Amino acid sequence: MIELAGIQAITFDVGGTLIEPWPSVGHIYAEVAAHYDVKDLAPETLNRNFAAAWRAKKNFNHTRDGWAALVDETFTNLVVEPPSRTFFPALYERFADAAAWRVFDDVRPTLDRLRARGVRMAVLSNWDERLHPLLRELELDDYFETLVVSCDVGFAKPSPVIFEHTARKLGLPPSAILHVGDSECEDGVGSREAGFRGALIARGKKSSNGALTSLGELTLSEGHTD
Numbered sequence: 080m081i082e083l084a085g086i087q088a089i090t091f092d093v094g095g096t097l098i099e100p101w102p103s104v105g106h107i108y109a110e111v112a113a114h115y116d117v118k119d120l121a122p123e124t125l126n127r128n129f130a131a132a133w134r135a136k137k138n139f140n141h142t143r144d145g146w147a148a149l150v151d152e153t154f155t156n157l158v159v160e161p162p163s164r165t166f167f168p169a170l171y172e173r174f175a176d177a178a179a180w181r182v183f184d185d186v187r188p189t190l191d192r193l194r195a196r197g198v199r200m201a202v203l204s205n206w207d208e209r210l211h212p213l214l215r216e217l218e219l220d221d222y223f224e225t226l227v228v229s230c231d232v233g234f235a236k237p238s239p240v241i242f243e244h245t246a247r248k249l250g251l252p253p254s255a256i257l258h259v260g261d262s263e264c265e266d267g268v269g270s271r272e273a274g275f276r277g278a279l280i281a282r283g284k285k286s287s288n289g290a291l292t293s294l295g296e297l298t299l300s301e302g303h304t305d
Contacts, residue, residue: 081278081297083257088199088249089297090227092236092260093206096280097219100174101181104129108153111173115166117158128153141207141229146171175209177216183282189294190222203245203258205229205236205265225249236262237269246273259294 083089091097100107105122108129112120132152139145150170151161162170173179193200202223204210207230214220227245229235236242246253253274260266261280270277278297279290291297 081257081291083198083298085255086198086257086276087251087255088201088257089193090201090203090245090256090258090275091223092258092262092266093202093204093210093214095261096183096259096266097186098180098182098217100179107173107179108150108170111166111170112154112158112162114169117166120157124157125153128155128157139205139235141205141235143171143207146207175213177213180213180217182217182219183294185282185294186219189297190219193297194222199224199249201245201249202226202228203236203241203260236260236265237272239269239273242269242273242275246275259291259297 103122103126105125105127108125109120109122112118129149132149135152136149139149147163147167150167151163154162158165190200200223202210202214202225204227206228210228210230211220211226214223214226220226225245225248227241227248229241232241232244234240234244242253242258246256249256254276257276257278258266258270259278259280260270263279267277267279279288280292280294281290282292284290284292
């Protein structure tokens with residue numbers, strides 16, 4: 080449980096915290112590839128390849144070119160021509176569509192509860208230009224007074240710059256802001272080094288490090304905005 084006493088605003092990561100690809104990255108990759116006559120690719124294989132490419136990424140900048148390189152790495156030895164020369168544009172557009180994403184079940188009830196209590200909320204996410212319209216389509220954008228996205232700031236988490244930028248936009252000291260995310264490096268280390276309070280979420284996992292297993296574990300004291 081994370082007690083919110085003294086917290087005046089909460090910032091949320093998006094991918095893995097509020098939403099996830101649905102039914103999975105691999106399923107969507109295989110579906111789009113099949114429309115370009117690249118058939119019979121196993122989603123499980125693509126999921127494994129994507130996870131490995133994601134773990135190995137260095138200084139990922141969340142640009143279209145960055146995603147093209149990551150997708151090419153995912154499809155290595157599975158296609159004759161890399162997706163960047165064939166169906167990558169269709170993949171990029173597919174992930175701009177709300178139908179490719181699922182909002183976690185605990186998200187809207189938690190955001191509704193926090194909003195009803197007057198808690199200020201913002202998005203603080205490493206993403207590209209697709210995030211603003213995607214959150215509108217998912218009907219999540221109205222919960223947040225500001226959306227801070229790495230492509231707009233020019234710095235990505237865990238850089239303190241994006242956290243400092245968010246604190247300035249909220250007009251609050253970092254110590255009055257709780258950041259919630261799913262990455263120990265980007266969200267945990269990044270928030271702590273910027274002076275934010277931090278909380279990690281690890282749905283469906285046993286928590287051995289104090290991580291939340293549901294956003295519903297964010298608790299609220301009467302004096303949270305004092």
